[in-house]
Every structure is written in C-alpha cells, then in structure tokens.
Amino acid sequence: MDVEYLLKRGDYEKLLEGDPKAVFNSLLDFLSSNDKELKHRAWEIVQDMIEKGLIKHKEEVIPLLCYHDEGTRYRVWNLVPKMVTSGLISIENVIEKLDCLFSMLKSNNQEIRALSWYSTLPPLLSLLGKDRVKPLLSYCRSVNGEWRDLVEETCREIEDR
Secondary structure, three states: OOHHHHHHHOOHHHHHOOOHHHHHHHHHHHHHOOOHHHHHHHHHHHHHHHHOOOOOOHHHHHHHHHOOOHHHHHHHHHOHHHHHHHOOOOHHHHHHOHHHHHHHHOOOOHHHHHHHHHHHHHHHHHHHOHHHOHHHHHHHHOOOHHHHHHHHHHHHHHHOO
16 A cells, blocks of 8 residues: 555545555555655544554554654644543553653753643643643743743643743
C-alpha cells in the first residue's frame, strides 16, 4: 500500500482498509513531513483512528506525547483528555510525559507556546492540577503579540489557585 499516494489523493477509506497497526505505523513517518498538507492529512487519519478505537494499545500512542515535531505533539496533547476518558492511556501515563508538554509551554516557537497555553493546557488542568504548571507561569506571561489576550485567561486561572 502506497500510503503517500493515498494521502495525497485524500483516499482515507482505502487507507483504513488495511491493518490498523500497519497503517498507523506507516502514517507516523508523515507526521513530521515538510509538506504541511501531507502532515495534516496524516494527522487527521491518526486522530480518527485513535478516536474510533482502532488504536488499542497505549504503547502505540504514548511515544506521540513526546513526538519530535512540536506541531504534531501539540495535536496529540489536545487529544489527551479523550484518550484518558476512553481508557487508552492513564493519568499516570500522562504524568510520566509531562516534560514533553512543559517543553511546548516553554517553546521558542511563539505560536506553539501560545496555543499550548491557550488551547491544550486548560482541558488538562482538571486532570493534572494547577500546581504542576504554576512554576512555568512566567512562560505564560511572556507570550506577546496577537496571542497575549487569549493566553491571559489561562495565566489568571492558574494564578487564582
């Protein structure tokens, strides 16, 4: 199965006809592609597979919590609440990989840092507690530009406890 060809054609149904584990493993290579469209298409399928329960073993998704490509890692962390709720991973699994979340909260990439504070972190606070991220509050406060006002609410929420 030529995964790249099927991704470029948008033939997701054909991709999902294969063995889920093999398809998942094939898609992993595309999650750090320089071709943003290909990368996003691969992520959409991976996310769909996770949400539909086609990925059944935590050992397959836990490494994604520390994926080297920050854009992909950001998307994976956005799925954490669903993965915990579904039982695919545990809160303990998440806590073991917190450094990978924290690196996004401190990222030099302003967009990743802002999105992580604004979008990724708030749903995780109920799982993790605010005390774990309080030491990183200066990174929240250092977000500038168009993101500043959006991130401010998260900064205040963490301070309020």
